[in-house]
Amino acid sequence: MTKSFFPLIVVAVVLAFVxxxxxxxxxxxxxxxQQGNAPDFTFTQFDGKSxxxxxxxxxxxxxxxxxxxxxPCKDEAAVLENTWRAYKDRGVVLLGADYxxxxxxxxxxxxxxxxxxxxxxxxxxxxxxxxxxxxxxxTYVIDQRGxxxxxxxGPMSEAQLQSTIDALLAKATR
Amino acid sequence: xxxxxxxxxxLLALVTSTVxxxxxxxxxxxxxxxxxxxxxxxxxxCELKVCADMKQVIDQKLAAGQSEQQIITYFRQxxxxxxxxxxxxEGINLVPWLIPFVLVLLGAFVxxxxxxxxxxxxxxxxxxTNTTIPNDVVARIERELKE
Numbered sequence: 056m057t058k059s060f061f062p063l064i065v066v067a068v069v070l071a072f073v074x075x076x077x078x079x080x081x082x083x084x085x086x087x088x089q090q091g092n093a094p095d096f097t098f099t100q101f102d103g104k105s106x107x108x109x110x111x112x113x114x115x116x117x118x119x120x121x122x123x124x125x126x127p128c129k130d131e132a133a134v135l136e137n138t139w140r141a142y143k144d145r146g147v148v149l150l151g152a153d154y155x156x157x158x159x160x161x162x163x164x165x166x167x168x169x170x171x172x173x174x175x176x177x178x179x180x181x182x183x184x185x186x187x188x189x190x191x192x193x194t195y196v197i198d199q200r201g202x203x204x205x206x207x208x209g210p211m212s213e214a215q216l217q218s219t220i221d222a223l224l225a226k227a228t229r
Numbered sequence: 230x231x232x233x234x235x236x237x238x239x240l241l242a243l244v245t246s247t248v249x250x251x252x253x254x255x256x257x258x259x260x261x262x263x264x265x266x267x268x269x270x271x272x273x274x275c276e277l278k279v280c281a282d283m284k285q286v287i288d289q290k291l292a293a294g295q296s297e298q299q300i301i302t303y304f305r306q307x308x309x310x311x312x313x314x315x316x317x318x319e320g321i322n323l324v325p326w327l328i329p330f331v332l333v334l335l336g337a338f339v340x341x342x343x344x345x346x347x348x349x350x351x352x353x354x355x356x357x358t359n360t361t362i363p364n365d366v367v368a369r370i371e372r373e374l375k376e
Contacts, residue, residue, distance in 0.1 A: 061342070065335060072328065124278040155265045155308050157282040180265070180309040 087187050089206055093118075093197045094185040098150055100175040101162065109201065115147045115223045116197040117216070120183055122156045123164040125191045131210040132168035135194075138216050139172040146199075146227075147220055152177040154191050198223050258287050258297060262304060263314035271314070 099105040121128040139149040149172035153161045194207040205219045259273035304312045316322035
């Protein structure tokens with residue numbers, strides 16, 4: 056009995072490893088999340104305050120993945136800050152997830168560009184990985200129901216970002 | 230002459246102080262941690278800004294009295310397991326560590342099974358059960374073996 060099943064067990068084990076390897080390859084090859092539910096994550100700010108993405112249901116969330124060593128992020132900082140100031144009282148939350156960075160340069164970046172929206176380290180690169188980001192900056196606009204509405208790869212203009220937000224806010228009031 | 234010697238001495242002191250400024254502990258940690266962006270590039274040879282920043286943080290943490298393990302744990306929490314340069318031996322990451330042992334065990338089991346198969350059946354039984362050998366030949370072999 057054991058003898059007849061043994062080759063089958065060996066083949067099954069080998070196939071399982073091959074399938075696992077193929078799955079991991081497929082996942083790593085697939086690009087950024089473009090639609091569907093945004094993966095939930097815990098966001099811990101530099102000041103230690105912490106909350107979950109799911110706590111922000113009902114609001115438009117703009118998640119920006121950035122780093123102090125990233126030059127395009129410097130160009131984008133004003134766009135994000137202006138948008139935050141214009142929309143923070145209209146049901147929009149901006150989050151800055153600082154990817155692979157150290158705290159001193161990150162904090163001096165925030166100070167230098169007068170960033171006032173919530174910012175924190177992407178601990179363990181969890182946000183970056185769960186959104187399958189490919190680099191910085193990347194910006195994910197998440198609608199009031201927690202679905203990804205728009206992804207900006209690289210820096211975007213104020214008009215691009217704000218028209219996306221406007222469309223989501225208008226949809227909610229309809 | 231004295232002035233030149235003094236200048237040389239100051240220059241030498243400056244150079245040596247720069248070379249030996251980093252403690253051996255810091256150097257050891259630079260070789261244990263990996264760049265979180267480049268994949269497979271050790272911190273001591275990495276030229277990215279983020280690696281330079283990480284080295285600064287290591288120096289500060291060592292100066293503050295933190296242990297090597299505390300600093301490694303800190304960077305793992307900050308950037309993830311890629312800073313280790315190898316999969317940690319926990320959770321799903323155990324799989325790549327276990328595969329070689331599982332394969333060796335499977336190989337040993339196959340060899341053991343084959344060895345058992347070869348040793349279980351004696352030669353005489355094989356001859357006796359082999360129907361292709363005519364009876365008179367078997368009888369002759371047995372007779373000759375007795376002689």
